[in-house]
Amino acid sequence: MRAIFLVDNGSLRPASTLNLRRVAAALSQQIGETVQAASLLHSNKVPAERLEGKPALTLGPGAERSAEQGATEIIVVPFFFGPSKALTDYLPERMAVLQAAFPQVSVRVAQPLVDELGGNDLRLARLLADNVRECLGGEPVRVALVDHGSPIPEVTAVRNRLAGQLSVLLAEEVACVAAASMERRAGDEYRFNEPLLENLLDRPEFHAGQVVLAMLFLSPGRHAGEGGDIDEICRAAQKRHPALHITATRLVGEHAGVVEILHSRLRQAIDDERFLLDLPASGDAPR
Numbered sequence: 041m042r043a044i045f046l047v048d049n050g051s052l053r054p055a056s057t058l059n060l061r062r063v064a065a066a067l068s069q070q071i072g073e074t075v076q077a078a079s080l081l082h083s084n085k086v087p088a089e090r091l092e093g094k095p096a097l098t099l100g101p102g103a104e105r106s107a108e109q110g111a112t113e114i115i116v117v118p119f120f121f122g123p124s125k126a127l128t129d130y131l132p133e134r135m136a137v138l139q140a141a142f143p144q145v146s147v148r149v150a151q152p153l154v155d156e157l158g159g160n161d162l163r164l165a166r167l168l169a170d171n172v173r174e175c176l177g178g179e180p181v182r183v184a185l186v187d188h189g190s191p192i193p194e195v196t197a198v199r200n201r202l203a204g205q206l207s208v209l210l211a212e213e214v215a216c217v218a219a220a221s222m223e224r225r226a227g228d229e230y231r232f233n234e235p236l237l238e239n240l241l242d243r244p245e246f247h248a249g250q251v252v253l254a255m256l257f258l259s260p261g262r263h264a265g266e267g268g269d270i271d272e273i274c275r276a277a278q279k280r281h282p283a284l285h286i287t288a289t290r291l292v293g294e295h296a297g298v299v300e301i302l303h304s305r306l307r308q309a310i311d312d313e314r315f316l317l318d319l320p321a322s323g324d325a326p327r
Contacts (some may be wrong), residue, residue, distance in 0.1 A: 041109075041110045041111045041112055041113070041302065042073075042111060042112075042113040042115065043076070043103070043106035043111040043113070043114050043115070044071075044074065044075045044076065044114075044115045044117065044306065045075070045076050045077075045099055045102060045103065045114065045115070045116050045117065046060065046063060046064040046067060046076070046077050046078070046117045046119055046302065047078050047079065047080060047099050047116050047117065047118055047119060047131075047236050048060050048079050048080070048118075048119040048120070048258065048259065049079065049080055049081065049082070049120070049124075049126050050079030050080050050081040050082035050083040050084075050098065050260075051079070051082055051083060051260070051261040052083070052085060052086060052259060053086075053260060053261045053262060053265055054086050054090040054091055055117055055259065055260040055265060056083070056084045056259040056260060056261045056265075057077070057079065057091055058091065058092070059084060059259040059294065060077040060079070060119060060259060060293075061077040061294055063077075063119065063170070063293060063298065063299060064076060064077035064167050064303070066079075066296075066299045067117070067299055067302050067303060067306070068159060070299055070300075070303045071171065071303060071307075074121075076097065076106075077078065077097065078097045078098055078099040078102045078103075079096060079097070079098050079099065079297075080098065080099055080126055080130060080131065080134070081098065081119065083096035083097075083098065083162070084086045084096050084097070084098045084101075088193050090294075098306075099131070099134065100134050100137065100138065101114070103135070103138050103145075103147075104138055104141065104142070104248055107138065107141075107142040107145050111145065112144050112149045112321065113143055113145065113146050113148070113266050114135075114138075114145060114146070114148070114151045115140045115147075115148050115149075115150065115306065115309055115310065116131065116147065116148070117148065117150045117302055117305060117306050117309075118149065118150060118151075118152045118153075118305075118316070119153075119194075119258055119293070119302070120152040120153065120155075120258075120260075121150060121152060121154050121164075121187070121194075121195070121198050121199075121256065121258075121264035122151050122152050122156070122190075122194060122195040122197070123156075123192070123195065123316060124152075124192060124195050125191075125309075126193060127149065127152065127198070127316060127317075128316075128317070129314075131149065131317070132317060132319065135147045135319055139319065139321070139322060142323050143321060143322045144319055144323060146318075146319065146320050147317075147318075147319040147325050148315050148317070148322040149243045149258075149309075149315060149316045149317040149318075149320070150305040150306055150308065150309035150315050150316060151308065151309070151314055151316050152243060152305070152316065153292075153298070153301055153302070153305070154198045154201065154202070155305075155314065156194065156198065161169055162205055162209075163251065163297065163300065163301050164292070164298075164301060165200060165202055165205035165206050165209055166209065166294065166297070167292060167297045167301075168202065168206050168207040168254050168256070169206060170295065170297070171254060171255070171289035171290055171295060172206070172210060172214070172252055172254050172289055173210075173213070173266070173291035174289065174290070175252045175287045175288075175289055176213065176214070176252070177250070179249070179250055180214065180215040180250075180278060181214050181215060181249070181250040181251065181252050182214065182215050182216050182217075182218070182245065182246055182249070182250070182252070183206070183210065183216065183217040183218070183249050183251070183252045183253075183254055184217075184218055184219075184220050184237065184240055184241075184246070184251060184252070184253050184254065185202060185203045185206055185217060185218070185219050185220070185254040185256055186219075186220045186222060186253050186254070186255060186256060186270065187199045187220075187221055187256040187257070188221065188222050188223065188256075188257070188263055189217075189221030189222050189223045189224045189233045190233065191211050191225055191230060193232050195223070195300065196232050196233055199219050199221070199256060200219050202219075202256065203217055203218065203219035206254065213275075214252075216245070218235075218240060218246070219235075220235050220236060220237040220239075220240040221233040221234070221235075221236055221237065222236070222237055222263060222269055222270060223236065223269070224236060237253075237270070237273050238273050238276065238277060238279055241273075241274075241277035241281070241284065241286075242249075242277070242280070242281075246300060247277070247280075247281040247283075247284050248281060248283040248284055249284070249285065250287070251276050251284065251285070251286050251287070252286075252288075252289065253270070253274070253286060253287070253288040253289060254289050255270070255288055255289050255290070255291050255292070255323070256292065257270075257291045257292065257293075258293035258298075259291060259293045259320065260265065260291065264291055269286065272290075274286045274288070305313075
């Protein structure tokens with residue numbers, strides 16, 4: 041018996057969990073098998089009444105419940121852009137707790153949305169280009185592809201790769217495409233996140249005219265949601281530069297095309313083609 045989970049990092053904002061559930065339902069329909077929406081952390085603290093009366097599920101308890109119901113194979117589909125430490129460190133630790141109690145259960149983690157060592161997949165960049173085109177008017181615009189920022193170089197490499205792909209796809213439609221991060225940790229060892237969005241918007245080529253933010257975020261939350269950190273950064277920049285006009289795209293997880301990418305990552309894991317982590321079962325069910 042197999043249990044499949046679509047997993048994000050988790051948020052205290054109800055809109056994030058509701059979006060994860062919507063995508064999981066679409067993925068379930070695509071594959072013809074139930075896909076449960078679960079977060080690694082945080083979302084279980086959101087009151088159920090703010091989640092249409094249904095409490096949020098976190099992966100640990102969700103996977104344990106599936107094992108109790110007879111699942112011997114758990115597949116995790118990351119709702120992540122790249123291989124963050126939440127996937128490579130925390131998730132294996134949490135699944136080790138599961139497998140200690142249920143040694144008959146194997147766990148496989150599919151590749152994230154961007155598989156850096158896989159083929160040259162342009163689907164996510166095309167999705168981002170769609171979102172940008174929805175914001176284009178008659179005049180040339182500059183595009184800033186903005187992500188959260190990460191302490192992991194491999195995750196920032198995903199941002200930079202997508203910025204390059206987006207630049208090619210929009211070459212005839214926009215003035216330029218630049219990558220930026222919302223925030224970064226202090227210290228020279230984290231300079232790979234630069235430029236920060238607030239600094240990019242102070243540059244002469246970006247502090248006047250139309251700028252479109254290509255939002256490299258999956259679900260609304262305290263960073264990308266209404267009134268979140270990105271909004272605050274943009275409002276402050278427009279106050280410093282009255283001739284600057286910023287339009288943010290919708291989020292990646294709000295585009296229907298993200299389900300196709302998730303479906304292919306899930307199929308790769310099921311078919312033993314590509315996956316991020318494989319945690320084999322270690323024994324029989326406890327008696």
